[in-house]
Amino acid sequence: MVESARQPQEPQNPEELYRYLLDRVTNMETRNLELREQLRQVESDKRYVETQKIRYEREVRKLKSEIEQLRSPPLVIGTITDVLDNSRVIVRSSAGPRFLVRSSMCIDPEKLKTGVRCTLNQQSLAVIDILPESYDTQVYGMEVVETPEESYSDIGGLDVQINEIREAVELPLKRPDLFDRIGIEPPKGVLLHGPPGTGKTLLAKAVAHETNAHFLRVVGSELVQKYIGEGARLVRELFELAKKKSPTIIFIDEIDAVGASRTEATTSGDREVQRTLMQLLAGMDGFERRGDVKIIGATNRIDILDRALLRPGRFDRIIEIPLPDVQGRTAILRVHTRKMRLSDEVGMEEIAALTEGKNGADLRAICMEAGMFAIRREHESVEKKDFLDAIEKITLDFDRQRYSGSYGAMFA
Numbered sequence: 001m002v003e004s005a006r007q008p009q010e011p012q013n014p015e016e017l018y019r020y021l022l023d024r025v026t027n028m029e030t031r032n033l034e035l036r037e038q039l040r041q042v043e044s045d046k047r048y049v050e051t052q053k054i055r056y057e058r059e060v061r062k063l064k065s066e067i068e069q070l071r072s073p074p075l076v077i078g079t080i081t082d083v084l085d086n087s088r089v090i091v092r093s094s095a096g097p098r099f100l101v102r103s104s105m106c107i108d109p110e111k112l113k114t115g116v117r118c119t120l121n122q123q124s125l126a127v128i129d130i131l132p133e134s135y136d137t138q139v140y141g142m143e144v145v146e147t148p149e150e151s152y153s154d155i156g157g158l159d160v161q162i163n164e165i166r167e168a169v170e171l172p173l174k175r176p177d178l179f180d181r182i183g184i185e186p187p188k189g190v191l192l193h194g195p196p197g198t199g200k201t202l203l204a205k206a207v208a209h210e211t212n213a214h215f216l217r218v219v220g221s222e223l224v225q226k227y228i229g230e231g232a233r234l235v236r237e238l239f240e241l242a243k244k245k246s247p248t249i250i251f252i253d254e255i256d257a258v259g260a261s262r263t264e265a266t267t268s269g270d271r272e273v274q275r276t277l278m279q280l281l282a283g284m285d286g287f288e289r290r291g292d293v294k295i296i297g298a299t300n301r302i303d304i305l306d307r308a309l310l311r312p313g314r315f316d317r318i319i320e321i322p323l324p325d326v327q328g329r330t331a332i333l334r335v336h337t338r339k340m341r342l343s344d345e346v347g348m349e350e351i352a353a354l355t356e357g358k359n360g361a362d363l364r365a366i367c368m369e370a371g372m373f374a375i376r377r378e379h380e381s382v383e384k385k386d387f388l389d390a391i392e393k394i395t396l397d398f399d400r401q402r403y404s405g406s407y408g409a410m411f412a
Contacts, residue, residue, distance in 0.1 A: 075119040075128055083112050089127060091120060103127035133244075139237045142222075143245075144215040148205040155199055155206060156335040156360075157328025161319050165190055165203060166210075168317045169294050173213055173247045187316035189284060189295035191255075193302040194321030197361030200298040203321070204251045207296065213247040220257030223276050228268075231258075231276030239283040239293070247292035255297040259309045277306065284314040323359055326352050332360050336367040341381040351387050358394075366390045 081098060082090040086109040092098045101120065103112060107130060117131040152162050172179060172186030179186045192200040208215040218238065225231040242248040262274050284295060297315060299305065310318065324332060329352035337348070355363060369390035374382045 073122045076122055076125065077131070078118055078120045078125075078127075080112060080114055080116050080118055080127075082114060086112070091118065091125070091127065093120060093125065099125050101125045101127060104129070133240070139234065139241055142216045142218045142238065143241075144208055144217050147215075148209050150202055150205040151209050152206050154335055155202060156331030156333075157324040158199060158203065158321065161192075161203065161321055162206075164317060164319050165192075165207060165296075169207055169249060169296065170211055172294070173211060173292060187294075188313065189297065189315045189317075191297045191299070191302070191310070191315040191318045192321055193299050193318065195323055195359060196300050197359035198321040198323060199360045200300075200321050201253060202360070204253070204296055204298065207249065208251070211249065213249050213292075213294075214242070214245045216242055216248060216250045218250070218252055220252055220254045220259065223258045223280070224273055225276075228272060229275070231272060232279035235276060235279040235283055242293045247294075249294045249296060251296045251298070253298050255309075256299045256301040256304055259297075259299075259306055260304050261306045277309075281308055281314065284309075323357065324363075329355055329358065329363060332363045333367065336364050337382075340367065340371060343381045343383045345384045346382065346387060347384075350384075351391075354388070354391055362394060366394050369393055 076093055078091040078093045080089050081092050084090065084100075087102050087105075088100065089103055089112055090098055090100050101124070104127060107127065111130045112127075117134065119128045119131060120126065121128055155162060168187040168190045176186070192203060194200060204217075208217075216238065223231050223234055225234060238250070242250055258273060258276055258280065260273075260277075262277065263270075295315075302310075302318075309315065326349075330348050333348045333352055351366075355366065358366070366387065367390075370382050370386040373386040373389050377386070379386070
């Protein structure tokens, strides 16, 4: 009785049987579609898992290789002193002694040269790899990465000097065919000299801005080192880096710090400065050609420079940057007041006539002080009185500093 009650009642007539079978077929098709969708999903998950497995296996192999490299003994740094053939070389290890060793077959024989740095196996001292050239970090810091914003339009009153330095520095780098056509060699170096504040460093910044060559800036005092031979090595690496990255412009500011006249040296420091100077002379006009490497020097004490440094071949052009005259001061004032709001009564020629003996730095300070006076008085623009007060203030500050110098010497 109970089993018969649980069984579904079968259709009694053909119409009910047809409807019953149709529902069963529809349910089975729907179930088939669901199973197919589940199968596609499972296959997609399987492919994703296999891809992840391959990626993890690669990472495991990479980490195992890194672990093996970290566990491997360190390599010894050495220098090749002589090459006997393609597989045998004489090296000097970092400890000092020299050894006759063999080189790896993976190394190109053309790279085995005297003086090249290499890595040596710790046990057999065989040459494993060739290392690139190494320079002092101080030399790398001398390269100007960001181009200065100053241009020739920011320099006033030095049209002749700008033309000369462009002919000596820019023209050989941009149009070397002109010199080949005439049959002369372009100038190798330019020396800028003149009183402080006349625009020597500003002119070098403009050259760095206008040219596409690499620009290396060094102060003369940076080449003077403490230990024997360090300054000469620094100069040698500076010129090697310049030749490697040519066309290059080397700007040596305050060159009198290392280029003073050689006299009878009484201390070890003086002798080291003279060694650095001799290396600088050899680099500027030595036995080897330095290629497209131009040198710009700047000093305000040309009277103490060594005669060997001033001869043609090292500095072919010596350009004087004098104190500006009235026309020069007018041009400098117009450069510094381009962005200033001036009243109609301000005349640059009249202001320039009142600044006799002032250099470019003084004129820039006068323009700044005039603007400060205008801000203090809450003017809408800079007036003539502001410039007159600024000239008086700069003159008084200069005189006070000049006369107070003797008093400071007592307590030095």
